[in-house]
Amino acid sequence: xxxxxxxxxxxxxxxxxxxxxxxxxxxxxxxxxxxxxxxxxxxxxxxxxxxxxxxxxxxxxxxxxxxxxxxxxxxxxxxxxxxxxxxxxxxxxxxxxxxxxxxxxxxxxxxxxxxxxxxxxxxxxxxxxxxxxxxxxxxxxxxxxxxxxxxxxxxxxxxxxxxxxxxxxxxxxxxxxxxxxxxxxxxxxxxxxxxxxxxxxxxxxxxxxxxxxxxxxxxxxxxxxxxxxxxxxxxxxxxxxxxxxxxxxxxxxxxxxxxxxxxxxxxxxxxxxxxxxxxxxxxxxxxxxxxxxxxxxxxxxxxxxxxxxxxxxxxxxxxxxxxxxxxxxxxxxxxxxxxxxxxxxxxxxxxxxxxxxxxxxxxxxxx
Numbered sequence: 170x171x172x173x174x175x176x177x178x179x180x181x182x183x184x185x186x187x188x189x190x191x192x193x194x195x196x197x198x199x200x201x202x203x204x205x206x207x208x209x210x211x212x213x214x215x216x217x218x219x220x221x222x223x224x225x226x227x228x229x230x231x232x233x234x235x236x237x238x239x240x241x242x243x244x245x246x247x248x249x250x251x252x253x254x255x256x257x258x259x260x261x262x263x264x265x266x267x268x269x270x271x272x273x274x275x276x277x278x279x280x281x282x283x284x285x286x287x288x289x290x291x292x293x294x295x296x297x298x299x300x301x302x303x304x305x306x307x308x309x310x311x312x313x314x315x316x317x318x319x320x321x322x323x324x325x326x327x328x329x330x331x332x333x334x335x336x337x338x339x340x341x342x343x344x345x346x347x348x349x350x351x352x353x354x355x356x357x358x359x360x361x362x363x364x365x366x367x368x369x370x371x372x373x374x375x376x377x378x379x380x381x382x383x384x385x386x387x388x389x390x391x392x393x394x395x396x397x398x399x400x401x402x403x404x405x406x407x408x409x410x411x412x413x414x415x416x417x418x419x420x421x422x423x424x425x426x427x428x429x430x431x432x433x434x435x436x437x438x439x440x441x442x443x444x445x446x447x448x449x450x451x452x453x454x455x456x457x458x459x460x461x462x463x464x465x466x467x468x469x470x471x472x473x474x475x476x477x478x479x480x481x482x483x484x485x486x487x488x489x490x491x492x493x494x495x496x497x498x499x500x501x502x503x504x505x506x507x508x509x510x511x512x513x514x515x516x517x518x519x520x521x522x523x524x525x526x527x528x529x530x531x532x533x534x535x536x
Contacts (some may be wrong), residue, residue, distance in 0.1 A: 171327070171391070176192065176193075177510070178220070178507055179191045179208065179221060179523065180510045180523040181512055185200075186516075187229075188200070188528060190528060191221065191234075194211075194221055196246070207251075210234065210244075210253075211253060211470050212253065220234040221235060221304060222272070224280065225278070225519065226284070230249070231245055232341050233246075240268035241250070241260070241266035243256070243300070244256050245304060255304040258309060258310040259291070259317065260313070267296070269291050271329060272289045275290060275332065279455065285301070285303070286301075291326070296318050296319065296327070297348075298313045298317060298360065299358040301317075314526050318360055319362065321352070325344075325482070326343035328375060328376070329341045330531070331377050332463070333412070334381040334382065334385035334458025337352045337458040338350040338360075339388075340377065344373070345370050345371045346368040346370060347388050348363035349366075349411045349412045350364065351364055352412070365399070365414075365420065367388075367413035367420065372392075374389065374390060375391065375445055376389040376446065377389070377445070380461075381459075384400050385483075389444070389468060390443070391442055393427040394490075395423035395426075396423060396427055396482055401420075416529070424485060428441055428501075436503065441470050446466055446468035447467055447511065448463040448466060448479070448513075450515050451464070452464065454515045464479050465522055465533060466479055471508075473508075474502040474504065474511070475501050476499060498520040505529075506526060508524060509524065510522075518534050519532050519533070519534075520533065
């Protein structure tokens with residue numbers, strides 16, 4: 170892809186695996202090996218916008234954007250025409266704007282379904298919230314009422330959020346706590362306190378992801394990836410996941426994935442600084458997420474993409490945490506530049522990596 174307008178900041182994919190990327194004020198597209206004409210992102214007042222987060226919505230028809238220029242604003246673009254078709258500000262009180270640090274679909278893969286409204290889960294530094302916007306209404310601000318948000322008097326410092334296919338929510342924070350929330354009522358959208366806190370590790374959480382079923386949670390710190398199975402049996406011998414009921418004493422120790430000294434030396438990695446680990450989207454496209462079975466976990470550090478086969482990770486999880494003969498060994502792919510964002514394509518194991526100035530597509534089926 171031709172270099173222009175500075176570095177890449179964010180990347181996403183259509184269900185047909187067309188790639189969309191933000192580079193400075195430009196929105197660019199690429200399909201297979203061919204670049205597709207893009208456009209410049211602008212606010213409604215025609216001033217230039219620099220998106221740092223983009224997310225597909227409404228079955229590829231819309232792109233949602235966040236920008237540090239207006240930290241409390243969500244912008245909605247028509248994918249085909251390149252027109253700004255809506256802007257809305259987030260507020261927790263009628264007159265107080267609230268920054269939006271991150272957004273995810275209300276349910277995993279719901280962005281692949283047609284929708285006239287925008288329903289998201291978002292996070293600001295101290296609040297997790299449900300965001301409901303009907304662009305057909307004349308509103309220029311969405312006021313998130315107290316029952317639709319989770320916060321505390323002390324700083325929570327949320328860093329990341331992810332959702333399951335059922336709408337359960339996992340959120341990570343800088344204090345090392347990973348919180349599991351049950352899916353809000355689809356009508357009232359009330360967000361109650363977390364059912365389970367996975368807080369046995371104190372390292373700041375950089376990113377979280379969750380399998381479509383909610384059974385597996387992965388979170389990322391600077392030097393390692395942690396994996397936990399949320400399924401457990403309570404004292405009555407009933408089976409639950411940690412989103413539906415507190416795991417209590419059944420809360421397991423996480424399996425830790427990290428690079429060994431030998432692996433770092435082999436690839437010339439002087440310092441590990443992981444970006445958020447992600448599950449793949451499964452071998453088949455399923456907009457409901459009901460039948461997705463994940464096969465991969467990928468993270469990155471500097472110019473290195475690091476991949477673990479999920480089946481091997483699950484095998485290791487079933488064994489003692491201090492076992493020396495781990496099955497899951499990372500496969501490391503070196504790129505030409507630092508990886509700033511990444512996502513899996515649909516129906517394949519291809520990873521789209523946004524480098525600082527270029528896009529790379531890695532086919533993991535080759536390994």
